[in-house]
Amino acid sequence: MESGNHGQHHEHHHHDFSETETLGGAFFLNLTFTLIEIAGGLWTNSVAIIADALHDAGDSLALGLAWYLQKASGKERDQQFSYGYGRLSLLAALINGMVLLVGSFVIIMHVIPRFFTSQAVDATGMVGLSLLGIAFNGFAFWRNRSSQSLNAKMVNWHLLEDVLGWTIVLIGSIIMHFGDYSWLDPLMALGVTLFILWNVSKSLGRVIKIFLQSNPEDVDLLAIEEELRLLKNVEDIHDVHAWSLDGKYHVLSLHVVINHIIDSETLALLKNQIREHTRKMGIDHATIEVELSSEACLLENC
Ligand SMILES: [Zn+2]
Numbered sequence: 001m002e003s004g005n006h007g008q009h010h011e012h013h014h015h016d017f018s019e020t021e022t023l024g025g026a027f028f029l030n031l032t033f034t035l036i037e038i039a040g041g042l043w044t045n046s047v048a049i050i051a052d053a054l055h056d057a058g059d060s061l062a063l064g065l066a067w068y069l070q071k072a073s074g075k076e077r078d079q080q081f082s083y084g085y086g087r088l089s090l091l092a093a094l095i096n097g098m099v100l101l102v103g104s105f106v107i108i109m110h111v112i113p114r115f116f117t118s119q120a121v122d123a124t125g126m127v128g129l130s131l132l133g134i135a136f137n138g139f140a141f142w143r144n145r146s147s148q149s150l151n152a153k154m155v156n157w158h159l160l161e162d163v164l165g166w167t168i169v170l171i172g173s174i175i176m177h178f179g180d181y182s183w184l185d186p187l188m189a190l191g192v193t194l195f196i197l198w199n200v201s202k203s204l205g206r207v208i209k210i211f212l213q214s215n216p217e218d219v220d221l222l223a224i225e226e227e228l229r230l231l232k233n234v235e236d237i238h239d240v241h242a243w244s245l246d247g248k249y250h251v252l253s254l255h256v257v258i259n260h261i262i263d264s265e266t267l268a269l270l271k272n273q274i275r276e277h278t279r280k281m282g283i284d285h286a287t288i289e290v291e292l293s294s295e296a297c298l299l300e301n302c
């Protein structure tokens, strides 16, 4: 790895102690609430509460894995993992997605029969639990509201979604409190579970694409080629490959063809220009091979 890029790489995976502490705190808070929900779901006999508990169990698992892996994924590269440990966060997302996928199917299998043989639920208990859910997620949102990082904003959106989900359960349980609408419970459970599945399939799709080394979503290879072809002394650009280490850190390699031997200063300038252009177009780590137009290149279309 080139030294200039190395600094950036380090910055990318640097996390300070306080962030680790925040993650740890959020994990234990979430886990506690998840356990309360599971107990409450069994006590009120409500599948809607259980489905929401699965949702929060997924959040807890994600937080726990992120907390556990944060130190490891920020570790410097070594001989065995020459790109570093950034991909551990992908592995965490994959595990999390699989758990939620299995959990969702288990819940759906319990929810479907409820439509045919209705079971009594403790609507008053459900009102209490959903008020607790709104208070808990609302408090987390309030605590997190001033954070500016992209990640924190994502967390905030998620918390807002959770508040919305609990509000729907609250309204449903108030209705069930006043009349025999017990079919509302499996209906809400189904809604929550389908919402979980929709999010999981989106995130799993993204993770699998990164594992398969697909071109990063925000990198336009053709635009990069076109832009670099306009540079002075460049005859052609080919064998352009890009992939992403963890969805944020993108790696690129390319061949640049020059038509005659240029002096070392001009060559260094050209390489710097290429690196600057590719950095602006989303690349963190570029490897450039220079070749002469008289050379036969075996990798031109590989
Ligand atoms: Zn080539």
Ligand SMILES: [Zn+2]
Pocket (backbone or CB within 6 Å): 239, 240, 241, 299, 301, 302
């Ligand atoms: Zn190639």
